[in-house]
Amino acid sequence: MATKPRVAVTRIIPDAGLDLIRDATDMRLWKDPLPPSPAELDDLLADAVGALTLLTDKIDDPLLARHPQLRVVSNFAVGFDNVDVDAATERGVAVCNTPDVLTGTTAEMAFTLMMAAARRVSEGVDYVRDGKWKTWGPTLLLGQDIVGATLGIVGFGRIGRELARMARGFNMKLLVYDTYIDPTAADEFGVTYVSLGNLLQESDFVSLHMALNDDTYQMIGADELRMMKPTSVLVNAARGPVVDTDALVSALRDGEIFAAGLDVTDPEPLPADHSLVSLPNCTVVPHIASATVVTRDRMATLAARNLLAVLNGDTPEAIVNPKVLERSQRDSGT
């Protein structure tokens, strides 16, 4: 019987994916609820030809150099800023991710945060829990309207587009900033492309959906926050470091913007004593935008199928650096 390939899985993921990997490979699973340390990750990856990784695992060039036998890194996420894709490509390692299956769920969380922050939901919950609710109040916890407001979407990929679709149901006016202008999108989604400055100045809600890279690191800083309306709400369901955290704390504290709704933060996890946690106009949830039962099952299945496809010499459903496969297919004459 042929020996099964050694594969490392860096956390317990839903059985829908784990069972596929367990059946087809010699799986080594990191069972701790916290991520492996860099040294523990090295141990886990010893002899592994495939790795199913999470966004908390840093897969950089030195790590790839220490594991030259690796053929595939399959990330259990649509984002892949934890992986040095250029280094992986250079070393012939396929990098896979989980797009599409989480688009609606993630856009839903951006919308949830938008509404929760605008309508002061967590402040209201605290108010009731703290026993402060004594009567109906004409000026109690006044928020901002969503219906008919202007939503600015920064980054118009799959999730940004899904959010636009949802927002149309709320009769929102839609502005978009993206470095790539899709000529068909304006009509298809009813959006208007504008500069980042115009978007920040004109929007009542600004929702961030760009990938994290050198160009987008702290793209929203003090200057950008100052351009926003004092009644506006910032939502981040992308990656924490696209916003300058200190600048955001000041903007929220000084009333430069009305509120923020954050699924992601910098740092992550956010310590409980961080200013963003104690500011009443900041609603923070722990990076759970794709966290529904069905979506996490789909992500697990897709991540497992991607991993196994590469190991079987097949084309995975989602690959970030297809060049690697083209090269290996060329080399093997297929």
Ligand code: GLV
């Ligand atoms: C989660 O943040 C993801 O990238 O899937």
